[in-house]
Amino acid sequence: MTEPTAAERVIVRTEGALGRLTLNRPEAINALDLGMITQITAALEAWVDDTDVQIVMIDGAGERGMCAGGDVRELHAQIVSGRSAETIEFFRAEYAMNAMIAEYPKPIVAIADGITMGGGIGLAGHAAIRIVTERSKLAMPETRIGFTPDVGGTWLLGRAPGRFGEYFGLTGGTMSGADAVYLGFADHFVPSDRLGALREALAYRADPTGPAEIVLLFDETPDPSELPASREWIDDAFSEDTVAEIVARLQAQGTTDAAAIADLLEGLAPTGLAVTLDAVREARALPDLRAALESEYRRVMWFVTQHPDLVEGIRAQLVDKDRNPRWDPATIAELGPDAGADARAYVPQRPLF
Incomplete structure (x- = not known):
């Protein structure tokens, strides 16, 4: 040894x-x-x-x-x-x-x-x-700081059952x-x-x-996950095309769980949510992990060099800790029709591989 x-x-x-x-x-x-x-x-x-x-x-x-x-x-x-x-x-x-x-x-x-x-x-x-x-x-809690999942996280999220990839990617929720x-x-x-x-x-x-x-x-069999019991309402809402439509669908479901998730999403960075939704769905169609990492790298470099929300999210959560981020735009309603497009199309100064 x-x-x-x-x-x-x-x-x-x-x-x-x-x-x-x-x-x-x-x-x-x-x-x-x-x-x-x-x-x-x-x-x-x-x-x-x-x-x-x-x-x-x-x-x-x-x-x-x-x-x-x-x-x-x-x-x-x-x-x-x-x-x-x-x-x-x-x-x-x-x-x-x-x-x-x-x-x-x-x-x-x-x-x-x-x-x-x-x-x-x-x-x-x-x-x-x-x-x-x-x-x-x-x-993958990146949306909590105005960011988007990376390190191949979108590759894993895109292969989760149903729409759990969108759900965990957008909410940053914790898995047992x-x-x-x-x-x-x-x-x-x-x-x-x-x-x-x-x-x-x-x-x-x-x-x-x-x-x-x-x-x-x-290996032992753990107590079963409670997630399958929630799959129907999560799939129903998170299959919508945009973040705004997901939130509207959650609100329309009229349940305590769905309303709580809608409230959570409305407090997160709208741009980070839109970019994440786009990234998870793109990763679902990609051939391998390397392609997903390249997809994430474009978006991450866009946040690092082109958009203020990443710096603002870290400041609010971890530096000043005032828990009062000023997102750009401030609300989901202000997002453009394809709010993930700029990050998706960004060409980094240095290629990843």
């Missing part, structure tokens, strides 16, 4: 046949910065040809979660200070890492225990074997472990008190059994 350095933000080591990557920034729920992405990428590159490493595991340090997402406070600082080159470098490196995880020649096991959101979905959601627990809280399995964001439910034994089995298994078969020995 190789020993890590305690101060490293990603602990990289091997245990038996297992190459382990542990995000080690628990005070920030392991939020990703460029240095962490670089470390993960370098380790994965090194292990491709390392015959001693047969399986890779990605998890997070601490009790709160695997990864709360990207470091958006740093993103805010870069944009407002004109350091756009750093922002571009971050997203290009992150998306390249997401694609590498999805295409990796050896099995990657991701443990999305606790909070796993935004950039954390980019780490966990594209692994070969995706594990959740009773503590898991998964989400059982929800994540139902929606296709995870494969297995393993109780958190069995994770240590699972790691040991993957690292030191004595037979050639594949990692998926080993995980099945620890």
